[in-house]
Amino acid sequence: MTRESTVLQNRKVVLASRPDGNPKEDNFRIETGEAAEPGPGEMLVRVRAISMEPAIRGWLDDNDKNYFEPIPIGGTLMALSMGQVVKSNLEGYDPGDFVRGLMGWEDYTIVNADTVLLTKLDIAADMPLTYYVGVLGGSGQTPIVGLDVIGRMKPGETVVMSAAVGAVGHIGAQYAKHKGCRVVGIAGGPEKCRIALDEMGYDAVIDYKSTDDLDAAIREACPEGVDIYYDNVGGPTLDAMFNNMNTFGRIVCCGMIAGYNRADDPPPLYNAWQIVTRELELKGFLLYSYGEHLDAALETNIDGLRSGWLNYRENKMVGIANAPRLFCELMSGRTVGKSVLEMDLPERAD
Amino acid sequence: MTRESTVLQNRKVVLASRPDGNPKEDNFRIETGEAAEPGPGEMLVRVRAISMEPAIRGWLDDNDKNYFEPIPIGGTLMALSMGQVVKSNLEGYDPGDFVRGLMGWEDYTIVNADTVLLTKLDIAADMPLTYYVGVLGGSGQTPIVGLDVIGRMKPGETVVMSAAVGAVGHIGAQYAKHKGCRVVGIAGGPEKCRIALDEMGYDAVIDYKSTDDLDAAIREACPEGVDIYYDNVGGPTLDAMFNNMNTFGRIVCCGMIAGYNRADDPPPLYNAWQIVTRELELKGFLLYSYGEHLDAALETNIDGLRSGWLNYRENKMVGIANAPRLFCELMSGRTVGKSVLEMDLPERAD
The missing domain is CATH 3.40.50.720 (NAD(P)-binding Rossmann-like Domain)
Structure with missing residues (x-):
């Protein structure tokens, strides 16, 4: 047997052009490559669910009036997402841990201690993973x-x-x-x-x-x-x-x-x-x-959800290929409930 | 000697027409008549100082979007004013007392317990009366x-x-x-x-x-x-x-x-x-x-005023005849400081 190195294929959604008004699917492009290797203080996270939010629309414009920096042309789209740690060089995080934070729209993303809103998640057995970027996010x-x-x-x-x-x-x-x-x-x-x-x-x-x-x-x-x-x-x-x-x-x-x-x-x-x-x-x-109010919320x-007074509605699509469509539909005002992308399983060579 | 009854002449400013945009002096008219007699629970107050405020402009329009009822055509203009009690049938108020409240733009006005913002004033010896509808109002x-x-x-x-x-x-x-x-x-x-x-x-x-x-x-x-x-x-x-x-x-x-x-x-x-x-x-x-914060303010x-960190600027006119001009100047944006009308002494028959 040959010893193979672990090569992870990574698909990511990048900004192809800045939208004028309503975003369209061709403002986005999917690129494929190899997943990055986490450096010191970094970890590699397999993204499991991406939260589609209107706020992302602001990051697509090239101005200074929003609360995050604009995404450059060719840059990877970002969103509040949750995923599972694959490799970790970051103290306190181990492979298998679930984390949430601002991550790329991609299969495997690099997360470090400065990642916006990085949180370790305690997943309840009766709750779907996608809920942690929606009703439980x-x-x-x-x-x-x-x-x-x-x-x-x-x-x-x-x-x-x-x-x-x-x-x-x-x-x-x-x-x-x-x-x-x-x-x-x-x-x-x-x-x-x-x-x-x-x-x-x-x-x-x-x-x-x-x-x-x-x-x-x-x-x-x-x-x-x-x-x-x-x-x-x-x-x-x-x-x-x-x-x-x-x-x-x-x-x-x-x-x-x-x-x-x-x-x-x-x-x-x-x-x-x-x-x-x-x-x-x-x-x-x-x-x-x-x-200080997040835990109580x-x-x-x-x-x-458990006692039934809350009827949660998800607008879920599966697979990274659907990410642009899901976002565009959200921004067109046609959706009902929380728009969330459940990631499909990327190709793995390990 | 003939015993004369006390007849007080009263001048008042009434709304002649509703302003369209900036108010003009001919939206107002001064009428003269006899002062009213205070009924049970009422008192007659000689108005000494009238506060000219932009809020009054809203009462001149016939709509329901302001915080007081519109003044009808022919109705007496109103303002936060201060004056001195002349006759009183109102428990707790005696002739000579200084009071503040929403009063007519007139020499003598009727005040009762329901008068908006009725307050008895304690006038400091070193403060002009007009200050009590301005810096001290x-x-x-x-x-x-x-x-x-x-x-x-x-x-x-x-x-x-x-x-x-x-x-x-x-x-x-x-x-x-x-x-x-x-x-x-x-x-x-x-x-x-x-x-x-x-x-x-x-x-x-x-x-x-x-x-x-x-x-x-x-x-x-x-x-x-x-x-x-x-x-x-x-x-x-x-x-x-x-x-x-x-x-x-x-x-x-x-x-x-x-x-x-x-x-x-x-x-x-x-x-x-x-x-x-x-x-x-x-x-x-x-x-x-x-x-609950008024006394401290x-x-x-x-x-x-006493220690000198506050340089108060009054835009004062004297005499009821100047009331429309003062208000129009205020609303034209030309004034500096607090616009206040000091009333002149009305004719008295007593």
């Missing part, structure tokens, strides 16, 4: 922290959720309902509205695509006004919400997807004057700034 | 509460103040400076900027009228970014500030005068996305919701 923890810590949600309040059937929205809505709030969703199209009502526990849902007076539609759906608006979209929806908030209402600013596809031409807001007259509080937040969602 | 207390309670201001932070030489701005700026902050003002025109630098203690001032890139001008004046933006104007200034805030920056939303003269066509905001990326907090506030400003 950032998009699940975000609405819990947003409603509790930023929104200071109290039972009996009226909570409005935009992107109602989205990754963050459908979890936040069910949590708010579980905590005794009245929960109203805003979504686009009859199918999403039906899903929101039938599967996600909303008390009422507004189809923003079927109304030409969103302001009035919100007023009708929220006769007692709105105490918390959990904003995932910004733009005209946020603008209409300003006119429907109760005094001392809180607006949890989690994302403003309405502007992501056109960062140079974001939709205008006209009603911000209501911040003063209604004494509103708007607070932007990124989950990573609230580390994770426990909340595990409890929700 | 709402416009003086507002920036203190806004910076301390809403903005959670800390020494060493960079504070930006719009409407830098205005009623609220010039007091807030000097307070922030007194508390060890670096204070940058935004004002319109070279004369205002000179006053801000020479008389109001600003470290730097931006003339928004002389720049076509306010965003860059702020960046240059605030090389370490902005921790607190005290917003009196909204509109394009607020929009430019979004791009200059530090992470976790606070925007104290005190007023958005940019839209007051054209409530149906407010200036748009495009950069609200920065609320998320920079994790900003915006909080609208009306002083009257923070009653008053003491702060009395201390400032």
Whole structure:
């Protein structure tokens, strides 16, 4: 027998060109090569699940207005991902460990102590791996922290959720309902509205695509006004919400997807004057700034899944070849639930 | 001798027509008649000083988006005012007492227990009466509460103040400076900027009228970014500030005068996305919701005046005939300091 060295084939998704508006699949390209060898203080991680998030859209533009550096042309796409350690030169991590962090869209990725959001994961036996980049990851923890810590949600309040059937929205809505709030969703199209009502526990849902007076539609759906608006979209929806908030209402600013596809031409807001007259509080937040609340939020969602108050919806595709399509569909606004890519098994020579 | 009844002549300013955009003097009319007799539970107050405030502009429009009811055509203008009790049928108030509250723009006004913000005043011997609707009233207390309670201001932070030489701005700026902050003002025109630098203690001032890139001008004046933006104007200034805030920056939303003269066509905001990326907090506030902080704010400003760290600037006119002009000048943006009307002595028959 010949002794073969361990050669791992690696496929990765790189940025072929910068999208103009909605990203298209040909903005991306898949390249194949050999996996890197981890150097001192590094480890090689086999990526198992990739979280597709609207925030990634910002990294594709070449500007300085986002919270990560832009990805260069030809650079590997990045995402919050989870995977399993294959080789480790990093103290405290061993082959077989599950980790989460900002990783490349690739089969095998190099991770070190500086990897953004690097965390070792304790995988529960009854939970799929992909859940750890969804309901048991950032998009699940975000609405819990947003409603509790930023929104200071109290039972009996009226909570409005935009992107109602989205990754963050459908979890936040069910949590708010579980905590005794009245929960109203805003979504686009009859199918999403039906899903929101039938599967996600909303008390009422507004189809923003079927109304030409969103302001009035919100007023009708929220006769007692709105105490918390959990904003995932910004733009005209946020603008209409300003006119429907109760005094001392809180607006949890989690994302403003309405502007992501056109960062140079974001939709205008006209009603911000209501911040003063209604004494509103708007607070932007990124989950990573609230580390001390993450464990409790994770426990909340595990409890929700096990005890049944939380109906988690995954929009899952399998295989790295589908990564560009999944991301483009997410950014087109057509998806329901949390978009996650489950990686297929790469070729291995060992 | 004939015994004459006490007949008090009363002049009042009424709304002749609703302004379209900037108010003009002919939107107002002065009417003369006899002062009312206070009924049970009422008192008659001789108005001594009227606070001219941009918020009044909102009450002149016939819409439901403001925090007071619109003033009807022919109705008496209202303002935060202070005066002296002439006759009282109200328990706890005696002739000679000084009171403040929402009163008519008139010589003699009826006040009762439901009068908005009714407060008995303790006039310090060394303070002019007009100060009690200015630096020792709402416009003086507002920036203190806004910076301390809403903005959670800390020494060493960079504070930006719009409407830098205005009623609220010039007091807030000097307070922030007194508390060890670096204070940058935004004002319109070279004369205002000179006053801000020479008389109001600003470290730097931006003339928004002389720049076509306010965003860059702020960046240059605030090389370490902005921790607190005290917003009196909204509109394009607020929009430019979004791009200059530090992470976790606070925007104290005190007023958005940019839209007051054209409530149906407010200036748009495009950069609200920065609320998320920079994790900003915006909080609208009306002083009257923070009653427990008023006494301390008053003491702060009395201390400032007596010990000299606070250079208070009054834009005072005397005589009710000047009320419309004073208000129109305020709303045109030409004024410096706190606009206050000192009432002249009405004719009396007693």
